[in-house]
Amino acid sequence: MKDSTPPTGHWLDSRLPFLRPFCQHMARFPMPPVNLLWTIGACLMVAFGLMFVSGLFLSLHYQPDLSLAFDSVEAIERRVPSGWLIRSIHTGGVSLLFAALYIHVGRGLWYGSYKAPREIVWLSGLFLMLLFMTTAFAGYVLPWGQMSYWGATVITHAVEAIPGIGHGLLVYLLGEDTLGGVALHRFFILHFTLGFIIAAIVGLHILCLHGTGSSNPTLDSPHPDRTTRPFAPFYVTKDCLAVCVFLAIFTVLIFFLPGLLSKLDNIIPANPLKTPADITPEWYLAPWFAMLRAIPSRLGGLIAAASSLLVLFLLPWLDRSPRHNATYRPLVRLGMGFFFIAFITLILAGMHGATPLWVWLSRGAMLVWFLTFLVLLPLVAYRERQAAGNAPTQGETP
Amino acid sequence: MRSCFHPTGMVFLAALSLTSISTTARANSPAPVQAPATQAAAPTADPLPTMRPEERGLMIFQQVCSSCHSMERAHYGDMIGLQPSVTALQHWAQQRHAGLESPIASPYPSVAVGKANNGGDYPPDLSHIARTIRGGPNYIRQMLAGYRPTPPGVTLAPNTYYNPIALTHHHKFKMRPPLHEGMITFPDGTQATIPQMASDVTAFLQWADDSHRRTRQFIGTAVLLYLTLLGGVLLALWRLLKRTA
Numbered sequence: 001m002k003d004s005t006p007p008t009g010h011w012l013d014s015r016l017p018f019l020r021p022f023c024q025h026m027a028r029f030p031m032p033p034v035n036l037l038w039t040i041g042a043c044l045m046v047a048f049g050l051m052f053v054s055g056l057f058l059s060l061h062y063q064p065d066l067s068l069a070f071d072s073v074e075a076i077e078r079r080v081p082s083g084w085l086i087r088s089i090h091t092g093g094v095s096l097l098f099a100a101l102y103i104h105v106g107r108g109l110w111y112g113s114y115k116a117p118r119e120i121v122w123l124s125g126l127f128l129m130l131l132f133m134t135t136a137f138a139g140y141v142l143p144w145g146q147m148s149y150w151g152a153t154v155i156t157h158a159v160e161a162i163p164g165i166g167h168g169l170l171v172y173l174l175g176e177d178t179l180g181g182v183a184l185h186r187f188f189i190l191h192f193t194l195g196f197i198i199a200a201i202v203g204l205h206i207l208c209l210h211g212t213g214s215s216n217p218t219l220d221s222p223h224p225d226r227t228t229r230p231f232a233p234f235y236v237t238k239d240c241l242a243v244c245v246f247l248a249i250f251t252v253l254i255f256f257l258p259g260l261l262s263k264l265d266n267i268i269p270a271n272p273l274k275t276p277a278d279i280t281p282e283w284y285l286a287p288w289f290a291m292l293r294a295i296p297s298r299l300g301g302l303i304a305a306a307s308s309l310l311v312l313f314l315l316p317w318l319d320r321s322p323r324h325n326a327t328y329r330p331l332v333r334l335g336m337g338f339f340f341i342a343f344i345t346l347i348l349a350g351m352h353g354a355t356p357l358w359v360w361l362s363r364g365a366m367l368v369w370f371l372t373f374l375v376l377l378p379l380v381a382y383r384e385r386q387a388a389g390n391a392p393t394q395g396e397t398p
Numbered sequence: 399m400r401s402c403f404h405p406t407g408m409v410f411l412a413a414l415s416l417t418s419i420s421t422t423a424r425a426n427s428p429a430p431v432q433a434p435a436t437q438a439a440a441p442t443a444d445p446l447p448t449m450r451p452e453e454r455g456l457m458i459f460q461q462v463c464s465s466c467h468s469m470e471r472a473h474y475g476d477m478i479g480l481q482p483s484v485t486a487l488q489h490w491a492q493q494r495h496a497g498l499e500s501p502i503a504s505p506y507p508s509v510a511v512g513k514a515n516n517g518g519d520y521p522p523d524l525s526h527i528a529r530t531i532r533g534g535p536n537y538i539r540q541m542l543a544g545y546r547p548t549p550p551g552v553t554l555a556p557n558t559y560y561n562p563i564a565l566t567h568h569h570k571f572k573m574r575p576p577l578h579e580g581m582i583t584f585p586d587g588t589q590a591t592i593p594q595m596a597s598d599v600t601a602f603l604q605w606a607d608d609s610h611r612r613t614r615q616f617i618g619t620a621v622l623l624y625l626t627l628l629g630g631v632l633l634a635l636w637r638l639l640k641r642t643a
């Protein structure tokens with residue numbers, strides 16, 4: 001090796017030799033003929049980036065202290081220059097982020113993106129979803145308004161349902177007997193730190209994706225299209241266009257309809273002595289809140305909510321059929337359709353009061369959730385594998 | 399307690415006071431805010447200053463509402479958006495033994511005193527009342543102008559007042575009629591009728607709840623316009639690439 005840099009090479013190339021191959025890999029990355037749903041990932045990246053940056057700016061002015069938290073949020077809204085803008089990006093962005101996240105996961109379910117060889121892409125994505133849910137929950141506590149306090153009280157006390165260690169664990173996590181200053185400080189640290197952890201896992205998620213390549217939605221169709229295009233410039237433009245539309249929706253929501261995404265109760269400071277009329281979570285956490293409520297036993301609710309997420313992690317092994325795309329799997333298409341309806345029902349149920357109607361609707365939706373993933377998918381997959389075994393023409397390569 | 403905000407607040411206030419008129423005009427109003435007519439100018443030739451409803455509403459809040467209600471979430475200095483004169487704001491704050499960076503606190507030393515002075519109900523904080531009250535700004539506007547003489551045959555409990563609009567929310571309405579014809583002289587010559595003042599003070603309470611609404615809508619429109627242009631370019635590029643690449 002020579003010490004001097006080659007005259008033709010770029011200054012950076014000799015110092016960061018992986019940079020050029022990396023850029024070339026990204027630009028030439030072969031993309032199958034994917035549809036518009038494959039642009040949601042890019043939208044999610046942008047949404048997360050906005051949340052990350054706006055969150056960093058908010059953390060400069062936020063005070064994670066029981067007596068200062070609420071006033072510091074009001075100060076950000078009223079006195080910090082452009083504070084209201086940054087805060088509305090952060091508080092409105094979370095809804096957009098989760099909307100995109102659920103569409104992204106739903107796309108993975110419909111098109112079988114969880115299947116071999118993309119299991120780790122799927123698992124890292126689900127792990128990201130859990131991290132986002134935790135982060136959103138922790139972040140919602142920070143303004144220390146009425147809904148922050150009471151929402152956090154309800155959810156943290158779900159931990160108490162764990163037999164034996166429940167109460168001790170709750171006190172250990174909160175740092176004191178009730179939700180107070182210590183817990184608020186911990187929620188802030190959790191929320192702040194998780195932002196960076198999510199950034200790292202997003203990197204891992206994309207790294208895994210680039211190992212296996214994007215899934216091809218046309219493979220199971222009667223006319224599979226195996227042509228690929230390099231990622232740049234066509235898919236770069238397509239993603240940018242989708243991001244543009246996504247940002248336009250974002251703009252309308254945060255600048256023109258801010259009341260749609262905010263809860264009135266959270267502009268009232270937290271008061272542990274006064275329970276609000278009805279405690280409802282934000283819509284993106286509502287499905288699991290509805291599950292907690294739908295089961296009469298607290299432990300049962302906790303187990304149901306946890307296992308609803310666990311089945312998603314097991315999906316690559318529950319459905320080992322060579323067929324990916326639900327469009328061409330009639331029973332799976334039906335099941336997934338019912339699952340999406342069930343998910344929306346759970347969102348609505350969680351946002352409404354615990355009336356018998358909504359409790360029974362959420363029980364029905366939970367039944368659909370578990371039946372789809374634990375019964376329907378394995379059965380259909382078994383039949384399809386039998387059929388594929390008899391006629392080994394079905395290709396599985398992406 | 400709020401010492402952490404002093405640097406930012408001070409710089410912000412100083413910056414605002416230096417450029418108060420231009421900032422206010424740019425951020426909040428299509429019409430520039432003029433200083434009140436001075437005595438030196440000829441009274442006939444000088445046009446009356448224009449005032450926005452929320453600016454008149456601030457005057458009403460200062461002279462009427464704030465004698466019972468607090469606006470804890472806002473500081474005296476926050477009113478710079480409606481009252482560009484720092485001196486006037488300082489004067490108002492000092493009258494209430496506070497400074498520009500103090501919250502607009504309740505005039506009562508304790509909740510008990512506040513209740514005792516208002517027939518047993520504590521006057522609610524007005525920081526976000528326009529958003530949190532049932533019925534919103536429309537309710538506030540109608541309620542403030544909704545006091546009527548007690549009809550014959552109706553007997554009211556002591557310290558309660560007859561207000562058919564308010565009675566849709568309360569069984570016993572204990573706020574004394576706050577507004578009276580001509581109680582305030584507005585520099586812009588607006589007649590201080592009760593419906594006028596009710597409407598102005600509602601505009602002020604909406605502003606106090608959400609002071610950035612105009613700026614937000616302006617920025618929102620600009621962002622949408624930009625995204626539309628960018629989206630158009632990207633769409634054209636995408637369709638071009640679809641054909642060639």
